[in-house]
Every structure is written in structure tokens, then in C-alpha cells.
Amino acid sequence: MINRVVLVGRLTKDPELRYTPNGVAVTTFTLAVNRPFSNQQGEREADFIQIVVWRRPAENAANFLQKGSLAGVDGRIQTRSYENSEGRRVYVTEVIAESVQFLEPKSSHSSNQSASTSNTGGGSQNAGKGKYRKPQPDDPFAGSKPIDISDDDLPF
Template sequence: MLNRVILIGRLTRDPELRYTPAGVAVTQFTLAVDRPFVSSQSKEREADFIPVVTWRQLAETCANYLRKGRLAAVEGRMQVRSYDNNEGRKVYVTEVIADNVRFLESANSANREEGSYSGGSGGGYGGGGSGSGRNTRDQQQDPFLDDGKPIDISDDDLPF
């Protein structure tokens, strides 16, 4: 069985950071994800509004760096939970429990990818930095910087 979700969309509002009674951080936000087709009636692209929940360090990182309107990629699992509301009716909630969030825009939207953070061990925040040093670093990491130009590779560099 597999329960894996990958979404790319824009936040509809700033993330909401809370703490459980045990002191565990939890953040909730909604991601607006465009549908891959245009509505035949209104001739406009429609979107789905998907609730996302993050926990622990990932929750605090999202609350600190994500804002309304920012583009983000979310990886996680779909979860359906239920509770009884004040009227005694059972309410079902479907949400994505994220274990990895990538920030696809910086605060000034000048960069394509700001960084990412994975929840759990082994993950790390990859963003940070600003100014001219940032542009140099991006150029060194851009694998398509010399797109279309020949690459100088000697036979010793090839693994076969």
C-alpha cells in the first residue's frame, strides 16, 4: 500500500503555528493548487484548496519562512480524521500531513528556489544568504548554466 502526496501551490494565508499541551509544535496552512485544465464555462483555471499540517521542527520552520502567496512544494501523506462538532455531528477532515516542504520562492521572489526542510533526521534547511554572494552561489550550483555548450569531459572522468 502507498499513501504519498506531492503538491505545488501557493499559500492562501500565513501558516498558523500552535503548540500541543505536550509542547509539540504544529502548523496548519492551506495550499491553492491549480487544476491542469481550464474550466469550459468560465474559461479560467480552477484551483483546489488543500489543508496541510506540519509537526515539530518542520512546523516552526514553515511558520518562520512561509507567507501568504508564496509558492511551495509539499510532500507527505493524505490523512482522514473525524471528530464530533458542537452539534453532535461527526465531521470528517481530509488533510495532507507533510514531512517535507520546499520553499520555491524567496521573500522578494527574485530566486526560483529558496530552500527546503525535511522533517525527521537527516533533513536540513537549505536556504539562507543574500546579496551578491547569493547570486554567485546560485550560478555555481545551476546545472543548466552552460546549457547548449559542449562539456569538456576526459575519458578518465567516465565511469565505464
């Protein structure tokens, strides 16, 4: 049996980091993934997929991703159900991420945010939420010259 999911999309809101009673980190976020086709009106639609990340990758995702960040997720689909407060059975389908990749520099996304967000995280929109955001260095590739590589030189 194979249960493998690979997704690339943007976060719809900041990730939520929590800890289990045993101290295990768990982060949840929703990833908006564009569909590969347009609808009858010519508009692109997206699927909004719930992602769950555990342990150290959960802490990393919470610290370095934010609303609008481009992320890649590799994991598996899991379904579960529970009874809500009204006594109805609720079914949930989510992706349990084994790996989360940050697909753009934080500075490229932060520059698109409002002035209240900074690259150092000091004045971020998440201030006061108990999250630690490590300061990021300046772009090491800024001002560098493009490399001329022909398609024949690539290994793929």
C-alpha cells in the same frame, strides 16, 4: 499500500503555528493548487488543500512562509472525524507533510507585498503574532551572468 502526496501551490494565508501541551510544534496552512485544465469558461480552477506540518519543519514553515508563498509539500493523506458542537459528525481530509520545500526566494515574494512587509521581517504583517522571522541575506545571484548549458550536458 501506498499513501504519497506531492503538491506544489501557493499559501492562501499566513501559516498558523501552535504547540501541543507537550510542547510539540504543529503548523497548519492551506495550499491552493491549480488544476491542470480549464473549465468551460476558460478559467483555471484550484483545489484548496489543508496541510499539517509537525515538529521542526512546522517551525520552519511558520517562520519562512507567508500568504502567497510558493511551496512544495511531500507527505500523506490522512482522514479523521469529530463531533462538532451541534452533535454532527464532521469528516476532515488533510495532508500530513513530511517535507515542505520553499520554492522561491523570500525576497521575490516580499517585493510583491505591500510596503508594510520588509525582507528582514522587522515590519512584517506578522509582527505581534509571536512569530520570529530570521533576516534573509540579499540575493546571492543578483547581477550574476547566465550560464550557457546545452541540453546534452544535463543528466536528465
